[in-house]
Amino acid sequence: MTADRPSQSGDELTATLREARSVYERRTRAQSPPTLTQNLDVENFWAAEEELLTDIPNHIKKHGHIEDKELLENIVLWKFPVVIGKIRENTPSQIASVSKRAFQAENARDAIQELNELQGVADSIAGAVLMFAHPLRYTVMDPRATEALETLGYWNGDTAAVDEQYESYCLRCHELSQQTGLSLRDVDRALYILGGEE
Structure with missing residues (x-):
């Protein structure tokens, strides 16, 4: 599966994901x-x-x-x-x-x-x-995260969490992790926030 064109430059993408990850931590510390x-x-x-x-x-x-x-x-x-x-x-x-x-x-x-x-x-x-x-290998696929990944230009598959696309989804998240320097878990946290409200 190929991704669409990324919607942000490398530095912008990193800043966006880092900020969203921080929002995730603030929100979950309040829950x-x-x-x-x-x-x-x-x-x-x-x-x-x-x-x-x-x-x-x-x-x-x-x-x-x-x-x-x-x-x-x-x-x-x-x-x-x-x-x-x-x-x-x-x-x-x-x-x-x-x-x-x-x-x-x-x-x-x-x-x-x-x-x-x-x-x-x-x-x-x-x-x-x-x-x-296995948090260094796998991540959580859900509609919020896939929709955020799609908006960022890194996903063009089904936005539902479906088993046949799970490995491709994890690969895209690994790519974002390598590109931004965030851990795989922090990429998922950021995508969850960027995906908006359920």
């Missing part, structure tokens, strides 16, 4: 979703995200899968809390076996399709699971 912050014993959404970005990769490295059901619940509370009831229908053994297959998949699309076998998980949440498991 305190009760269940997520209580689960993690932190003060705000930003602190919850930072803790998950440390704890989940370590957990996956140790176990090779999601061993702790609450870990998956926390990812969902971070990404799309409205489906938490469906997520809680999954048993710990289901979560362990499905996540093990997903993390052993040959490519991201297959990993997403494996994760989609869990109740309450769809492509966007599956992408969030992959991001938290």
Whole structure:
């Protein structure tokens, strides 16, 4: 998939993404979703995200899968809390076996399709699971981010979070990360803000 022409020069793009990333941090430091912050014993959404970005990769490295059901619940509370009831229908053994297959998949699309076998998980949440498991490799694909990427001239695909475009989406975000010097996670944070309100 080829991108459209970038709408900003390199310096302008970097400044735009850095400012949006700062807005993301300010907004998430002001948010305190009760269940997520209580689960993690932190003060705000930003602190919850930072803790998950440390704890989940370590957990996956140790176990090779999601061993702790609450870990998956926390990812969902971070990404799309409205489906938490469906997520809680999954048993710990289901979560362990499905996540093990997903993390052993040959490519991201297959990993997403494996994760989609869990109740309450769809492509966007599956992408969030992959991001938290491997934040240097994967990012979160959702309509806000793809629309922002499209506006910046780096995306001309479907703006919905769909598994067949996930790897191309991650590649575009990696390109922005390399071009701007922001981490992959910070690129995603910036795109989320630039995508506007849902």
